[in-house]
Amino acid sequence: MVLHGYWRSGTSYRTRIALNIKNVAYEQALVDLRAGDQKSEAFTALNPQGLVPALETEYGVLTQSSAILEWLEEQYPEPALLPGTxxxxxxxxxxxxxxxxxxxxxxxxxxxxxxxxxxxxxxxxxxxxxxxxxxxxxxxxxxxxxxxxxxxxxxxxxxxxxxxxxxxxxxxxxxxxxxxxxxxxxxxxxxxxxxxxxxxxxxxxxxxxxxx
Ligand SMILES: N[C@@H](CCC(=O)N[C@@H](CS)C(=O)NCC(=O)O)C(=O)O
The missing domain is CATH 1.20.1050.10 (Glutathione S-transferase Yfyf (Class Pi); Chain A, domain 2)
Structure with a gap:
């Protein structure tokens, strides 16, 4: 799994937290927001919105951090990040x-x-x-x-x-x-x-x- 993100981006940070809590192995690819890398052809091929993060998985590229977190919760149920009711x-x-x-x-x-x-x-x-x-x-x-x-x-x-x-x-x-x-x-x-x-x-x- 490869997390395309930026170290100081809040949405990348969210995603890293969930990946770490669930102990999912991932690599990171830096998208330098200060250099405008999010608008590059290479990155918009992953996320047409030109926003980080994008998570490359064996099922394809996932975008929108909150949706990624929900996917992680479904794909890796333990430890749960949602309560029981x-x-x-x-x-x-x-x-x-x-x-x-x-x-x-x-x-x-x-x-x-x-x-x-x-x-x-x-x-x-x-x-x-x-x-x-x-x-x-x-x-x-x-x-x-x-x-x-x-x-x-x-x-x-x-x-x-x-x-x-x-x-x-x-x-x-x-x-x-x-x-x-x-x-x-x-x-x-x-x-x-x-x-x-x-x-x-x-x-x-x-x-x-x-x-x-
Ligand atoms: N709703 C999106 C928001 C993504 C987003 O806004 N990412 C910011 C970094 S935290 C970004 O890529 N900004 C680049 C820009 O504004 O050009 C998500 O949660 O993934």
Whole structure:
């Protein structure tokens, strides 16, 4: 299996976390987002959207990280990243989607570039935009974690919610977002990051990682 991704990309980070938790062997192929490799002919042949990650499997190329995580859950059921009841699974998926649908896309590289370029926004306005969507999503997640969390975002077992939360927390720190209003979220993210399978997925430990 080959994961085409970028060390600092949140969606690649999510995918690495799930692969590691499930102990699935994979190689990594670096798609340098800063160099625009995601738009290259070679990469868009794998993912016509020109976005990482793309996972090459024996069944073909899979894209969209949340769909990849669901595929991993079906293909490698143990250890499970979804809980045992339909209602609990819906809650975990809702937490994951809060990140995947309502925070991450608004702060993605191409969106920020569009705000800066065609829409002519200055950096302070862009920073405020980023902080706004993180704050709104994290405030909701904080309440959900208060209701359903334990050691991790949902109960005491790692789930798809943690796979999504950890990279978003990392990204929030990178953007300098104030996370002090979300103590339960921060605790859940830190607890997950202390697990070796999650720690091994950290951007700093990936090929191509640098201090930029
Ligand atoms: N919904 C997609 C989003 C993928 C995505 O936005 N990837 C980002 C990196 S985190 C990317 O490739 N950005 C390149 C760009 O914006 O040009 C997924 O979850 O896979």
């Amino acid at each position: 339909a209602a609990a699974r819906a809650i975990v998926r809702a937490m994951a989607m809060t990140v995947a649908c309502d925070i991450h896309p608004l702060n993605n590289l191409r969106v920020l570039k569009h705000l800066k370029g065609p829409l002519g926004q200055e950096q302070p306005a862009i920073d405020a935009w980023t902080a706004h969507w993180i704050a709104e999503g994290f405030a909701a997640l904080e309440q959900t974690i208060a209701r359903h969390g334990g050691r991790f975002a949902f109960g005491d077992t790692l789930t798809l919610a943690d796979c999504h939360l950890v990279p978003q927390y990392y990204s929030a720190q990178r953007f300098g977002a104030d996370c002090t209003p979300y103590p339960r979220l921060v605790a859940a993210a830190k607890n997950a990051m202390a697990v070796e399978a999650v720690a091994a997925a950290h951007p700093d430990r990936q090929p191509g990682a640098d201090s930029l």
